[in-house]
Amino acid sequence: MKYLKFLVSLTLLIAIFYTLNTRFGSIPAIGEFLNPAQGIWQNENTESITGNVQINGLSDKVTVHYDENLVPHIFAQNNTDLYKAQGYITAKHRFWQMEFQTHAAAGRLSEIIGEKALDYDRMQRRKGMGFGAENAIKKMEEEDPEIIAFVEAYSEGVNSYIQSLKPKDYPVEYKLLGYKPEPWSLDKTAYLLMYMTDMLCGRESDLEYTNALRLLGEERFNLLYPDFFDVNDPVIPKATDWSYIETLITETPLSDLPLDSIVETMEKPDPDNGSNNWAVSGEKSYSGNPILANDPHLGLNLPSIWFVMQLATPEHNAYGATLPGALGIVSGFNTDIAWGETNATRDVKDWYKIEFKDTSRTQYKYDNAWKNTTLRIEEIKIKGEETYLDSVIYTHHGPVSYDHTFKGNGQKEGYAMKWIGHIGGNNQRTLIDLNTSNNYDDYLKALQHWVAPAQNFVFASTNGDIALWIQGLFANKWQGQGKFLMDGSNPENDWQSFIPKSNNAFSKNPERGFVSSANQHPVDATYPFYVFNDGYETYRNRVINDFFNSKETFTIQDFKDLQNNNYNLKASELLPTMFENMDTSSLTQVELDILNIIKAWDFNSDIDQIEPSIWDLWWKKLYPITWDEFDIENTALLDPYTYQTIFMFKNYPEHEVMDILETPKKETAKDLFLITFKELAKELTEWKEEHGDYNWQAYKATYVGHLLQGLPAFSRFNLPIGGDRNTVNAAAENHGPSWRMIVEMTSPPTALGIYPGGQSGNPGSKYYDNFIDRWAVGDYFEALFIQDQKSTEGIISTQTLTP
Numbered sequence: 001m002k003y004l005k006f007l008v009s010l011t012l013l014i015a016i017f018y019t020l021n022t023r024f025g026s027i028p029a030i031g032e033f034l035n036p037a038q039g040i041w042q043n044e045n046t047e048s049i050t051g052n053v054q055i056n057g058l059s060d061k062v063t064v065h066y067d068e069n070l071v072p073h074i075f076a077q078n079n080t081d082l083y084k085a086q087g088y089i090t091a092k093h094r095f096w097q098m099e100f101q102t103h104a105a106a107g108r109l110s111e112i113i114g115e116k117a118l119d120y121d122r123m124q125r126r127k128g129m130g131f132g133a134e135n136a137i138k139k140m141e142e143e144d145p146e147i148i149a150f151v152e153a154y155s156e157g158v159n160s161y162i163q164s165l166k167p168k169d170y171p172v173e174y175k176l177l178g179y180k181p182e183p184w185s186l187d188k189t190a191y192l193l194m195y196m197t198d199m200l201c202g203r204e205s206d207l208e209y210t211n212a213l214r215l216l217g218e219e220r221f222n223l224l225y226p227d228f229f230d231v232n233d234p235v236i237p238k239a240t241d242w243s244y245i246e247t248l249i250t251e252t253p254l255s256d257l258p259l260d261s262i263v264e265t266m267e268k269p270d271p272d273n274g275s276n277n278w279a280v281s282g283e284k285s286y287s288g289n290p291i292l293a294n295d296p297h298l299g300l301n302l303p304s305i306w307f308v309m310q311l312a313t314p315e316h317n318a319y320g321a322t323l324p325g326a327l328g329i330v331s332g333f334n335t336d337i338a339w340g341e342t343n344a345t346r347d348v349k350d351w352y353k354i355e356f357k358d359t360s361r362t363q364y365k366y367d368n369a370w371k372n373t374t375l376r377i378e379e380i381k382i383k384g385e386e387t388y389l390d391s392v393i394y395t396h397h398g399p400v401s402y403d404h405t406f407k408g409n410g411q412k413e414g415y416a417m418k419w420i421g422h423i424g425g426n427n428q429r430t431l432i433d434l435n436t437s438n439n440y441d442d443y444l445k446a447l448q449h450w451v452a453p454a455q456n457f458v459f460a461s462t463n464g465d466i467a468l469w470i471q472g473l474f475a476n477k478w479q480g481q482g483k484f485l486m487d488g489s490n491p492e493n494d495w496q497s498f499i500p501k502s503n504n505a506f507s508k509n510p511e512r513g514f515v516s517s518a519n520q521h522p523v524d525a526t527y528p529f530y531v532f533n534d535g536y537e538t539y540r541n542r543v544i545n546d547f548f549n550s551k552e553t554f555t556i557q558d559f560k561d562l563q564n565n566n567y568n569l570k571a572s573e574l575l576p577t578m579f580e581n582m583d584t585s586s587l588t589q590v591e592l593d594i595l596n597i598i599k600a601w602d603f604n605s606d607i608d609q610i611e612p613s614i615w616d617l618w619w620k621k622l623y624p625i626t627w628d629e630f631d632i633e634n635t636a637l638l639d640p641y642t643y644q645t646i647f648m649f650k651n652y653p654e655h656e657v658m659d660i661l662e663t664p665k666k667e668t669a670k671d672l673f674l675i676t677f678k679e680l681a682k683e684l685t686e687w688k689e690e691h692g693d694y695n696w697q698a699y700k701a702t703y704v705g706h707l708l709q710g711l712p713a714f715s716r717f718n719l720p721i722g723g724d725r726n727t728v729n730a731a732a733e734n735h736g737p738s739w740r741m742i743v744e745m746t747s748p749p750t751a752l753g754i755y756p757g758g759q760s761g762n763p764g765s766k767y768y769d770n771f772i773d774r775w776a777v778g779d780y781f782e783a784l785f786i787q788d789q790k791s792t793e794g795i796i797s798t799q800t801l802t803p
Contacts (some may be wrong), residue, residue, distance in 0.1 A: 011195075024677065049797045055088055055160045056289040057153070064089060067784045067794050070767040073310040075789035080561055082313050083327050085182070085801055093094045094761040095161065097303040099181060100707060102188040102325060104305075105129055105195035112177055118380065118388060123266050125378040126392055127453060128399040129198065132422045135192035136178055139424030141315045147429050154327050158184035164472045166601045168522025170761060172329050174709060177284050193428065197421045198268050199298070201453035204349040205534060206640035207265055207415070210485040212630070213639070217399040224640040224648075224657070227532040231643070232540050235344075235470060235503045235517040235784045238524045244723050245528055251753060252478040261506060265636045268416040271535060272735055274299055275342035276563070277458040278516035279466040281509065286555040290360025290745045293559050294331050297730045300704040302714060302755025302769060306330075306739045312788060316694040318435040319751070321739045328431040331741060333751060336438045336788075337461045338743040342457065342517045344454035344470050347534045348421070350481070350495075352397045352488030354414035361393050361403070361414070365489040369680040371396065371791040372500075387586065387616050397488055398422055415487055418495065420473055423602035425451025440508070447471045450499055456517035462745045467508040470522045477530045499529055516541070516550045518728075538643040538664035539569045539726040556752070564778035565728040571615045572603040574646045581653065582673040591681045593797035606722045607697035607748035614701070617684060620675040620736035628661050642726075696722060702731055704756050704772060706763075719756075729778075740780065752780035 018523040049066045064084040065073040072089045076082035091098065093571075103109055107124030109117035140147050162181050174180055213221045232238075277293040306321040311329060320332015331340045356373075357363040363370040378390040378401075393400040393414065401413040426449040433446035443459050447469055450457075454472030459465070475482070475495040505523050507515050519766055520606075521540035521596050523531060548554070549560055581597060587595065594614060601611035624631075626648075627639040640648075648655060653669035661674075688694055697720050706714035723729030723736070730736050736756075743751040756775045760767040774781070784794045 006669045010647045014400070015675075019077050022789065034352045037689075046162060047385070049799055050801055051589075054801045055801045055803070057086065057156050057160075058801060058803040059085060059226060063789050064799045064801060065786065065789070065792075065795045066797045066799070068796055069308075069771075071308050071310065072782065073312070073786050073789075073795075075312045075786075078313060079150060080153045081312055084153040084157040084160075086160050086309065086322075086327060086770060088153035088309060088801065089157075089309070090322070090324050091158040091161040091184070091468070093759055094303055095181065095306055096173045096779070097707065097761050098158070098184075098192070099188070099318040100173070100323040101195055102191040103253040105191040105198070107380065107598060109390075109683045110380055112179055114284060115448070118382060121380050122388075122390055124454065125380065125390060126401040127198070127266065127386075127417065128401075128419065129191065130193050130378075131376070131394075131399065132419070132424075133187060133194045133467075134195070135422060135424035136193065136426070137186060137424075138584055140426055140428070141556075144426055145424065148186070150327055150432065151186050151428065154189065154303070155186060157479065169176060171761060176711075177218045177709075189325055189327070192323065194421065196323065197427075197453045198275055199453075200455075201346070201348050202328065203269055203271065203273075203345065203535060204347055204351075204482075205638045205761060206349075206351040206482065206485050207636045211480060211635055211674075213484060213638050215632075216545045223652075224644060225279075225533070226644065228521065229533065229536075229538055229643050230429055230647070231538065231542070232521050232524060232543055234524050235468065235520060235522045236507050236527075236542075237510060238526075239472065240505075240507070240523070240526070242526060242528055243641070247476070247500055247503055249527075249528055249530070250476050250478040250481070250496045252480065253490075260688075270299065270735060272730070272732065273343060274345070274728075274730070275340075275514075276518035276540060276544065276728060277340045277441045277456065278548065279338075279458050279460040280548065280554055281466050282464050282512045284513040284548070284553055285744075286553050287744065287746075289462075290460040290466050290557065291554070291559060292338040292458060292466075292561060292743045292745070293741065294342075294458065295563055295740045296331065296341070297736055300702070300734050300736055302704050302706045302716070302736065302753050302757055302763075304738065306755050306757070308753060308755075310784075312786075312789070313401065315437040316701055317748075317785075319783055319786070321753070321755070327428055327433065328435045329555065330431060331739060332435075333438070333785075334435060334741045337434075337443060337459060338465075338745060338749060338751075339434050339460075340458050341455040342458075344456050344472060344517075344522060345519050345534065345536055346454040346470075346472065346474060346522070347482050347532065347582075348452060348454060348472065349419040349476065351485050352416045353396075353485055354395060354400055354416050354488045356414060359477055360385065360661050361400075364395055364414070366396070367489070367491045368800065372496075373400075395488065396664070397494075420452045420475075420721035423451055423473065425449070425473070427451065440467060444469070449528060456522075458515060458517065460743070460745050462747050462749065464745075465509060466515055467506065468517060469506040470504055470517075472504070474504070474529070475499070476756070479530050480532075481530065482618045483532055484536075501703065503529070512549070513642065516544050516548065518544055528661040533641075534642060538641075540728050540730065541568050542565055543728050556742060556744065560778065560780070562728060563737070563740050563742070566605045566612060566722040568603045568605050568612070568724065568727055569795075570642065570646070571601075571605075571612075571619075574619075574649065575601070575603075577650050578673045581670045584674075586674070588681075590685060591678060594681050594684065595677070600670050601654075604722075605696060605724050607696055607720050610693070610695050610699075612722075612724065613694045614680065614684065615701035617680040618676060619624065621679050622672060625660060625672060629657065663766060671773075700724070700733060701733055704737070704769070707732055714771050716769055719772065719776045719784055737775075740775070742780070743769070748785055751783040751785065753783055754780045 016730040063075045107121035275296040277294040310319040318331040318334040355365040374394045382390040397416040397418045402415040429449040450474045457465040518541035519537035520538040598614045605612040630637040702719040703717040721732040741754040758767045772783045
């Protein structure tokens with residue numbers, strides 16, 4: 001018996017040893033991960049933010065002060081040293097995030113996590129992310145060698161940090177996934193900027209609209225998908241005088257649009273990626289100083305998408321939120337101006353049907369002739385597997401993202417993408433120049449380099465100006481161009497020209513005393529160029545504009561209150577109609593109790609209320625059942641947008657679209673209200689039995705998740721924040737205000753900021769998520785905007801970077 005026990009123990013010991021030191025697929029060796037000398041335990045060390053650090057290539061010393069929030073305040077003697085130091089300091093706190101996001105942008109996640117990421121990587125390659133990044137680099141190299149030098153300096157700073165690392169120092173995610181860092185380079189910054197471009201201007205519905213037009217017919221399509229909503233409150237105020245525009249509008253060709261369908265479309269960015277921004281003039285400010293606010297709405301992740309910094313030289317001094325991997329401040333202020341961005345949501349991606357001459361796909365039909373294609377071989381490395389080769393055909397329109405070789409797509413034709421993101425831009429110059437701008441003219445000059453994503457750039461200055469430009473490079477399209485799939489063989493369907501940037505819509509020092517944007521339609525129908533409704537926001541913008549029209553002057557507290565405003569305009573516009581028309585005669589007592597609760601709602605989606613939970617579930621059941629006719633397998637379709645759905649309930653309650661296809665009865669809106677209410681009552685009752693009270697905090701369960709899905713230990717859950725996707729405080733389950741900023745244009749400016757994360761990317765650091773609780777309850781930190789690098793007020797430590 002004792003020998004049996006010995007053999008069992010020996011076998012278990014060998015098994016444990018083998019398990020701890022062996023990789024299984026994409027899972028790292030657990031022994032390496034837990035190794036006391038090099039594993040996760042080494043990542044509990046706090047950040048080193050004191051002493052002297054040697055950085056190769058610096059021309060002079062750089063002083064880095066840290067305040068109590070771990071915000072670095074970098075003071076350099078010249079721009080090259082400044083951006084080299086920015087690269088080093090950003091990498092020091094956020095390197096894994098920087099590199100992981102560029103791997104995602106480049107379609108290289110299979111190298112890290114294996115074959116399960118292959119479809120994602122193929123999608124990234126086929127949408128031309130590499131093509132766009134290469135064109136951006138080419139643009140900078142040909143036209144702006146100074147920017148190239150700055151980006152290279154940034155890369156050298158990042159690499160100085162990487163070279164200082166030993167395996168025990170690698171961020172924990174490298175240890176968890178079992179790989180190591182690679183050097184930073186110019187192309188990684190280009191990919192990072194492409195990542196943001198794709199996230200914010202990758203939205204389009206050409207193929208879905210084409211299928212819907214074929215399914216519905218023109219009359220019903222136009223009813224459900226209007227170019228303008230009847231309640232349109234545009235970014236640029238109505239009745240703006242456009243008479244100064246002399247550019248000719250592209251004439252509409254006589255050719256008909258093809259009506260094809262496509263089996264499936266690529267995964268698209270979150271439709272709620274957007275933002276709020278606004279600025280009031282001195283006349284509407286409590287102090288006589290303009291005040292500006294910005295809060296981008298993106299995925300809520302850890303590490304946060306933003307990293308706050310101050311960047312200063314003797315010539316300029318800026319503070320705000322940066323994107324780890326890119327140079328300069330993205331949303332912030334300097335001593336003279338403040339700026340921020342919201343997504344302009346313009347349609348800058350069109351699709352063309354391609355007819356190949358034969359199966360070799362070496363030529364395609366264009367202008368009654370055969371035009372040569374080019375071939376780009378995408379080599380996708382897969383961890384633990386052979387490299388996957390994907391052949392992507394390129395036409396003059398762009399990459400053929402869909403063809404018969406694309407997984408899951410049975411089409412024999414090709415579908416080519418024309419995307420403004422593929423055109424080489426110099427967005428990095430815009431950001432750098434905004435950081436150094438002194439006035440409105442400088443701001444306007446900086447914007448001229450911006451190509452994509454289209455953004456609403458809000459502006460305020462210490463000399464009293466406020467402004468907002470809708471900036472980007474936009475095709476001068478003929479009426480209807482780009483709303484549907486187009487025939488790629490017809491030259492009339494090509495982009496014929498671009499709108500001069502001087503003709504982009506803007507507002508400067510308007511009579512109403514404020515500018516604002518919240519991803520709504522940019523203009524009204526009098527703007528001469530073609531801009532159609534492709535999913536513009538319809539609720540937050542009206543709450544914001546109504547607020548600024550409600551009184552004469554505004555305080556900083558007003559700005560805080562507005563950024564954290566939970567009023568649900570969407571619910572307020574539909575629920576009374578539902579209450580008035582729903583037949584309640586068949587409701588049980590439990591159902592009646594729930595109905596009476598929501599009838600008393602004040603329409604504020606606050607955390608302690610249960611009405612928002614009732615509304616949220618009701619809408620989530622009502623919306624899809626209304627558009628069940630669009631649930632067609634293997635066909636790309638887009639349900640009509642929220643505002644038009646509610647418009648139909650109010651104005652066409654007996655329209656045929658209200659009918660549930662799978663039932664023999666001819667349903668109306670009245671029936672849909674009752675059916676879905678009974679369903680929600682049953683589901684909420686069951687939820688309450690299992691989880692307890694379904695107040696909005698518990699039911700919505702907002703969380704900030706780690707970038708690697710499935711890492712709950714590195715995430716934060718059940719946060720006490722109200723609002724939903726349609727409120728100004730657009731906090732949804734895992735999406736919402738990713739950076740809140742308020743700047744008063746004193747001299748120098750004074751500012752508040754907050755974001756749902758922390759400055760450190762290390763889950764073992766106290767600065768990893770220390771902002772989240774304050775962010776959730778609507779609190780802010782005061783920006784320490786240092787004017788003299790010798791000042792020590794508010795500083796907890798100082799580090800010197802030396803040559």
